[in-house]
Amino acid sequence: QSTIKWRMQTYAGAALAEHVVKPAIDMFNTIAGDRMQIELFYADQLVPTGELFRAMQRGTIDAVQSDDDSMASPTEVTVFGGYFPFGSRYSLDVPVLFNQYGLNEIWDEEYSKVGVKHISAGAWDPCHFATKEPIHSLADLKGKRVFTFPTAGRFLSQFGVVPVTLPWEDIEVAMQTGELDGVAWSGITEDYTVGWADVTDYFLTNNISGAWAGSFFANQGRWNELPEDLQTLFRVCCDQSHYYRQWWYWGGEASLRVDGTKMKLTTIPDAEWAQVEEAAVKFWDEIAAESPTKAKVVEIFKKYNADMQKAGRPYRYG
Amino acid sequence: MPRFILRYIRAIEALNRFIGRIAMYLIFVLVGVLLWSSISKTFFVPSMWTLETAQFVMVAYYVLGGPYSIQMGSNVRMDLFYGGWSLKTKAWMDAFTVFFLMFYLGVLLYGAVSSTAYSLGYFGMEPFDFFWGLLKTLLTEGPGATGEKLGYLERSSTAWRPHLWPIKTILCTGVLLMLLQCLAELFRDIGRIRGVEL
Amino acid sequence: MSYEMIAIVMFAGMMLMLMTGQRVFGAIGFVGALAGLMLWGTGGSEIPFSAAMKLMKWYPLLTLPMFIFMGYVLSESKIADDLYKMFHVWMGPVQGGLAIGTIGLMVLISAMNGLSVAGMAIGATIALPELLRRGYDKIMVTGVIQAGSSLGILVPPSVVLVLYAMIARQPVGQLWLAGVVPGLMMAAMFILYIYVRCRIQPHLGPVLPEEERNVPMSEKLRLLRAGLLPLVIFATMMVPFVNGWTSLVESSAIGAMTAFVAAILKGRMTREVFETSVRSTLAISCMFMWIILAALGFGAIFDGLGAVKAIEDLFTTQLGLSPWMILILMQLSFILMGTFLDDTAMLVIVAPLYVPLVGALGFDLIWYGVLYTITTQIAYMTPPFGYNLFLMRAMAPPEIGLRDIYWSIIPFALVMVLALSLVMIFPEIALWLPDYVYGK
Numbered sequence: 044q045s046t047i048k049w050r051m052q053t054y055a056g057a058a059l060a061e062h063v064v065k066p067a068i069d070m071f072n073t074i075a076g077d078r079m080q081i082e083l084f085y086a087d088q089l090v091p092t093g094e095l096f097r098a099m100q101r102g103t104i105d106a107v108q109s110d111d112d113s114m115a116s117p118t119e120v121t122v123f124g125g126y127f128p129f130g131s132r133y134s135l136d137v138p139v140l141f142n143q144y145g146l147n148e149i150w151d152e153e154y155s156k157v158g159v160k161h162i163s164a165g166a167w168d169p170c171h172f173a174t175k176e177p178i179h180s181l182a183d184l185k186g187k188r189v190f191t192f193p194t195a196g197r198f199l200s201q202f203g204v205v206p207v208t209l210p211w212e213d214i215e216v217a218m219q220t221g222e223l224d225g226v227a228w229s230g231i232t233e234d235y236t237v238g239w240a241d242v243t244d245y246f247l248t249n250n251i252s253g254a255w256a257g258s259f260f261a262n263q264g265r266w267n268e269l270p271e272d273l274q275t276l277f278r279v280c281c282d283q284s285h286y287y288r289q290w291w292y293w294g295g296e297a298s299l300r301v302d303g304t305k306m307k308l309t310t311i312p313d314a315e316w317a318q319v320e321e322a323a324v325k326f327w328d329e330i331a332a333e334s335p336t337k338a339k340v341v342e343i344f345k346k347y348n349a350d351m352q353k354a355g356r357p358y359r360y361g
Numbered sequence: 362m363p364r365f366i367l368r369y370i371r372a373i374e375a376l377n378r379f380i381g382r383i384a385m386y387l388i389f390v391l392v393g394v395l396l397w398s399s400i401s402k403t404f405f406v407p408s409m410w411t412l413e414t415a416q417f418v419m420v421a422y423y424v425l426g427g428p429y430s431i432q433m434g435s436n437v438r439m440d441l442f443y444g445g446w447s448l449k450t451k452a453w454m455d456a457f458t459v460f461f462l463m464f465y466l467g468v469l470l471y472g473a474v475s476s477t478a479y480s481l482g483y484f485g486m487e488p489f490d491f492f493w494g495l496l497k498t499l500l501t502e503g504p505g506a507t508g509e510k511l512g513y514l515e516r517s518s519t520a521w522r523p524h525l526w527p528i529k530t531i532l533c534t535g536v537l538l539m540l541l542q543c544l545a546e547l548f549r550d551i552g553r554i555r556g557v558e559l
Numbered sequence: 560m561s562y563e564m565i566a567i568v569m570f571a572g573m574m575l576m577l578m579t580g581q582r583v584f585g586a587i588g589f590v591g592a593l594a595g596l597m598l599w600g601t602g603g604s605e606i607p608f609s610a611a612m613k614l615m616k617w618y619p620l621l622t623l624p625m626f627i628f629m630g631y632v633l634s635e636s637k638i639a640d641d642l643y644k645m646f647h648v649w650m651g652p653v654q655g656g657l658a659i660g661t662i663g664l665m666v667l668i669s670a671m672n673g674l675s676v677a678g679m680a681i682g683a684t685i686a687l688p689e690l691l692r693r694g695y696d697k698i699m700v701t702g703v704i705q706a707g708s709s710l711g712i713l714v715p716p717s718v719v720l721v722l723y724a725m726i727a728r729q730p731v732g733q734l735w736l737a738g739v740v741p742g743l744m745m746a747a748m749f750i751l752y753i754y755v756r757c758r759i760q761p762h763l764g765p766v767l768p769e770e771e772r773n774v775p776m777s778e779k780l781r782l783l784r785a786g787l788l789p790l791v792i793f794a795t796m797m798v799p800f801v802n803g804w805t806s807l808v809e810s811s812a813i814g815a816m817t818a819f820v821a822a823i824l825k826g827r828m829t830r831e832v833f834e835t836s837v838r839s840t841l842a843i844s845c846m847f848m849w850i851i852l853a854a855l856g857f858g859a860i861f862d863g864l865g866a867v868k869a870i871e872d873l874f875t876t877q878l879g880l881s882p883w884m885i886l887i888l889m890q891l892s893f894i895l896m897g898t899f900l901d902d903t904a905m906l907v908i909v910a911p912l913y914v915p916l917v918g919a920l921g922f923d924l925i926w927y928g929v930l931y932t933i934t935t936q937i938a939y940m941t942p943p944f945g946y947n948l949f950l951m952r953a954m955a956p957p958e959i960g961l962r963d964i965y966w967s968i969i970p971f972a973l974v975m976v977l978a979l980s981l982v983m984i985f986p987e988i989a990l991w992l993p994d995y996v997y998g999k
């Protein structure tokens with residue numbers, strides 16, 4: 044019996060993938076041995092990230108790690124992947140929303156319609172600004188060309204931010220060629236890990252989302268061909284990958300704020316930042332009005348955040 | 362040479378020349394978009410659409426200009442041996458190897474059509490059937506019904522979110538014209554082998 | 560098929576296809592598409608097209624048509640004529656002075672455009688006939704123009720360094736600055752070679768006749784003003800870029816526009832010049848873009864089939880070489896491949912294989928960018944296949960034959976190898992300026 048071979052492409056470049064996906068895939072390959080091997084490719088390596096969904100759905104690539112937003116998935120849930128503004132406060136919110144508040148079922152249904160298997164969603168880091176110039180107020184954001192996720196960009200454009208989408212691997216160079224003034228794509232751990240801390244000087248401590256929601260996906264046909272134990276092994280490795288990121292980001296965010304030397308921290312006062320949070324409430328309603336499925340997801344987000352509010356500390360402060 | 366082949370060559374070359382000569386001026390559109398980008402960035406709020414628009418223009422520029430560039434003979438060849446051959450030998454070799462080029466363009470066209478079908482919301486494996494169905498609906502039931510047959514229209518994964526079917530359609534058109542141009546080149550080479558310059 | 564086998568078959572297939580003389584993009588695209596259909600499995604047929612979307616997103620490519628247009632406007636409108644006259648008058652009295660002046664001209668042209676095409680066109684159409692008429696040796700002057708025009712990609716702005724920057728993920732600004740000193744050093748070495756050679760063999764580069772040398776000082780000074788134009792064009796492009804006011808692609812558009820406006824103001828933008836510049840820009844841009852399109856598709860399929868891993872494995876573990884040996888071997892293989900492969904294709908196919916490896920071996924990638932550029936310059940010039948050789952053949956007057964062109968290259972290629980070795984041994988030559996400006 045010959046070895047099953049999969050090609051998997053992640054949305055992350057090599058430096059980031061070293062943490063967010065490679066350990067899990069290495070583990071999978073070690074355990075699966077001769078039965079199955081997954082070859083991992085990085086951002087834009089085989090196909091550009093914008094074509095990732097199509098390539099997986101068509102079978103050019105067997106599996107994908109990405110958020111729904113960046114890979115432009117043609118589903119009702121696309122806007123909620125990546126950074127949905129203020130959808131979550133902590134990275135633990137994401138798995139709770141998926142496993143206990145019913146997002147898994149919705150995602151599963153939506154992706155089944157388009158020939159793709161949604162395997163598992165997990166949390167990444169919060170969404171902060173890293174910029175060349177300091178940001179002390181909302182006015183400082185005006186006119187800044189910023190690399191960010193599509194939906195986050197749509198939301199931020201009302202504050203004068205000019206969202207730019209470029210291939211992930213080109214961001215560092217784009218900062219230097221002046222194509223970009225900053226990134227709103229990650230927390231500080233990623234800024235240091237992937238080298239963006241070397242090309243930016245300031246880190247804004249306010250965030251527009253506490254955790255990025257990203258998932259592992261596979262081509263439906265290819266997934267169905269796998270024997271059950273390999274499917275289970277793949278799920279276990281995905282979960283391991285989610286777990287790794289929980290502590291890697293959580294610890295990294297704190298320690299780099301405290302000990303990092305490459306970026307100066309700036310903050311927009313809470314009272315002013317409240318405008319952004321208010322705008323997010325409006326944005327949620329706009330999105331909910333677009334379709335029944337979106338309305339359902341927004342409802343879940345609202346219910347979840349209300350519950351957390353009621354639960355009080357440490358779930359929500361103030 | 363049969364008359365229709367001559368007519369084919371004339372028609373395709375005229376068409377490609379016409380389209381190529383329009384595409385050639387896109388360089389000024391490109392300069393304009395990028396200049397506007399720098400002006401708006403310096404004096405006003407930078408525009409969200411400039412970089413992506415410039416990219417679309419660049420694609421249209423090279424893909425629609427491609428067949429005309431073939432006519433101008435500007436696509437380099439490795440002429441280590443080729444350069445030393447007689448016109449007739451070149452024609453023989455080209456008449457043969459142009460099929461490799463057309464194979465590549467064919468695969469490119471297939472990918473382009475399939476990707477364009479996807480951008481119009483078709484997720485199946487038979488893109489040509491999809492377009493055939495669209496065409497039939499358009500002819501029998503009119504544009505309204507055709508619109509309803511379209512699915513989720515693909516948008517670029519940027520904040521500006523332009524639809525992608527226009528640029529993908531341009532790519533399909535350009536590659537198809539490129540194929541037709543190569544067929545004309547093949548006929549010319551067959552002519553040369555028989556000793557006529559078409 | 561094993562990874563090694565796939566790598567060998569695909570590379571050999573490409574070489575074979577190239578030998579047939581079919582258009583380069585067709586040869587590369589065919590091998591990639593065929594491998595995609597036969598070896599990839601489901602969906603392999605979609606990759607050549609997805610390369611088109613990749614190319615679209617590769618934003619620095621927007622500079623390519625800009626720099627090409629700029630080059631054609633400069634050469635077609637003959638606004639470089641005055642520049643040539645300036646060097647002619649000032650350098651005429653020196654032994655071999657016109658040839659030395661031509662190198663100076665090439666340096667200025669290089670500062671105004673990102674490719675070697677414009678330098679070649681200006682050199683072949685303006686300088687070459689004049690030099691031949693004054694009894695300069697045809698083999699030497701042919702070499703002078705080819706060597707001089709190759710500076711176009713080393714002296715900023717440089718399209719090759721932009722593409723390299725994208726592949727190596729290195730800052731364009733630093734790479735461009737890193738090219739300045741080696742570029743000027745190489746120009747100085749060319750000049751030294753010409754001067755010494757003409758001292759030894761005066762018939763190769765005769766001094767201008769008495770009556771032509773008698774130019775009044777006022778006229779000489781007036782001509783010096785011609786040198787301002789390149790400075791203005793260089794400044795409108797580079798100052799906003801270096802200061803971060805405009806981005807790289809925006810700056811290239813400003814440069815193209817400045818050259819265009821300058822030609823209009825000088826009254827040189829005739830209908831014919833306009834037509835030729837616009838049409839040739841399309842022709843050359845299409846040539847580059849279609850090759851890059853085919854090469855990106857080839858590269859993705861090559862990578863996805865595991866052939867990239869095979870090559871990395873060969874260099875790092877199987878051959879068991881030291882980092883420097885690997886580096887030198889790579890440079891040699893570039894020169895060797897440059898005899899078969901088109902330069903753009905080489906950049907898009909081979910550089911992505913080598914550059915990460917160079918980084919992994921611990922070498923500085925800015926420094927390597929300069930080494931890479933000089934090496935490709937040598938590769939472009941060396942027979943039998945070199946883009947510069949083609950251009951030269953197309954543009955040179957009929958009395959210059961293929962043999963002359965081949966012979967003319969040898970001494971200059973040797974000078975370039977010497978320059979390459981110097982930069983290899985003394986990395987500071989390249990790194991001093993970027994370190995100084997960006998204060999590393």
Ligand code: NA
Nearest residue numbers: 167228229255
């Ligand atoms: Na992130």
Ligand code: NA
Nearest residue numbers: 669711714716
């Ligand atoms: Na240059």
